Amino acid sequence: MKKTWQLKHLFETYQTDLLRYIVSKFGDVDDAEDVVQETFHKVLTADNLSSIENPRAYLYTAANNLALNRLEKERRHQDYLVDNEEGEVPSPDRAFQAQKELESLEAALMELPVKYRRTFLLSRVQHKSYVEISRELNIAVSTVEKHVIKVLRHLRSHLDEEGGL
Numbered sequence: 001m002k003k004t005w006q007l008k009h010l011f012e013t014y015q016t017d018l019l020r021y022i023v024s025k026f027g028d029v030d031d032a033e034d035v036v037q038e039t040f041h042k043v044l045t046a047d048n049l050s051s052i053e054n055p056r057a058y059l060y061t062a063a064n065n066l067a068l069n070r071l072e073k074e075r076r077h078q079d080y081l082v083d084n085e086e087g088e089v090p091s092p093d094r095a096f097q098a099q100k101e102l103e104s105l106e107a108a109l110m111e112l113p114v115k116y117r118r119t120f121l122l123s124r125v126q127h128k129s130y131v132e133i134s135r136e137l138n139i140a141v142s143t144v145e146k147h148v149i150k151v152l153r154h155l156r157s158h159l160d161e162e163g164g165l
Contacts, residue, residue, distance in 0.1 A: 006050065007040065007043060007044055010040070010043065010055055010059065011040055014055075014056060014059050015036060015040070018036050018039065018059055018060065018063055019032055019033065019036050021060065021063070022035050022036060022063055022064075022067055025064070025067065026067050026071065031067070031070060032067070034070075035063055035066045035067045035070060036063060038066050039059055039062045039063040039066055040059075042062050042066075043055075043058070043059065043062070061114065061118075064118070065114060065117065065118060065121075068117075068118070068121040068122070068125055068126070069106070069121070071121075071125045071126070072121055072124070072125040073102065073106070075125060076102055077102075104158070104162060105155060105158065105159075108154060108155055108158035109151070109154075109155065111154070112150070112151060112154055115137075115147065116147045116150055116151050116154075117151070118137070119133055119137065119139075119144055119147035119148060119151070120147065120148055120151040120152075122136065122137075123144070123148055130144040130145060130148075
């Protein structure tokens with residue numbers, strides 16, 4: 001019962017501001033509502049809600065990461081459509097295979113700690129420079145570089161294990 005009360009309190013306290021934050025950062029109200037809902041679902045499924053030291057920071061970080069993941073997935077989908085030069089609709093088999101490849105890479109990305117994923121997604125999804133990322137995350141540019149390299153190595157290793165997908 002305590003967890004339900006805590007979640008209700010968090011929702012009532014932060015839902016409106018969190019929605020406003022996601023809309024301002026990513027633009028789309030419908031997607032922002034979905035992200036906020038996913039964020040609170042993530043909190044609901046957390047093992048020990050009371051162990052979260054800073055619930056506001058946790059919510060904003062989780063929402064930001066979910067929104068970045070959503071943007072990356074959409075960007076990959078758009079890139080796939082653009083890469084199809086003749087504008088042909090891919091066969092159902094190819095579309096299924098492409099979806100499986102994306103899910104596999106997304107799963108590999110989710111294996112990494114949040115700090116690496118966030119740095120990587122800021123670089124690759126939001127196309128921010130390493131300097132911009134270092135300022136936003138308050139880390140050195142060399143740390144940004146190391147994070148991105150670590151993610152790229154991890155994804156490459158994953159691709160090698162999967163047989164190049």
